[in-house]
Amino acid sequence: MTPITITLLLVAAALAGATTAWLIVRSKRMRKKTSNIVDLAAARRRKTREASLNPITSDATKRKVGSAKGADIRGFTPKNADTRLQSCSRCQKKSDSVGFYVDEYGNLVGVCKECRKSAKNRDLMPL
Known part of the structure; x- marks a missing residue:
């Protein structure tokens, strides 16, 4: 050659x-530009920097509360009310403490305390 x-x-x-x-x-x-993963430390620093540069006064601080606890503004619902009760997906009983799981098909399942044992036996993923 x-x-x-x-x-x-x-x-x-x-x-x-x-x-x-x-x-x-x-x-x-x-790949870095199109990724949806955000560095949390950098995002927090950016957020605090923007907040210190642009102090925004919210309307919530200016608003006067009509009732003593502000229940009218927030739409407060007490925990023991019947409207907060949810039904179990398995036995259909109304319960105030419903645990949520994901079944084999990806559906959301809410189970009461009695049915949680069967959900754990089925190896459902808790949320």
Whole structure:
């Protein structure tokens, strides 16, 4: 082989290697940009920085409460009310403490205290 051929082959190999390296770096950068994973520490720093630059006064601090506990504004529902009771997906009993699980098909299942044993026996994933 002549020295010119060897030089051309080395240049071609170097060019192919440089192109491959550039494509790998570019794909990593694009993967980082399109990813939906956010660095929490950076997001918190950004949020506190924006909050310190733009202090916003909320309407909630200006609002006067009509009742003593503010129940009219928040739409407060007491925990012991009948409207808070939920029915069990298995036995259909109304219960105030319903545990939620995901069944084999991905459906949400709410079970009462008596039915939780059967949900754990079926190896349902708790939420």
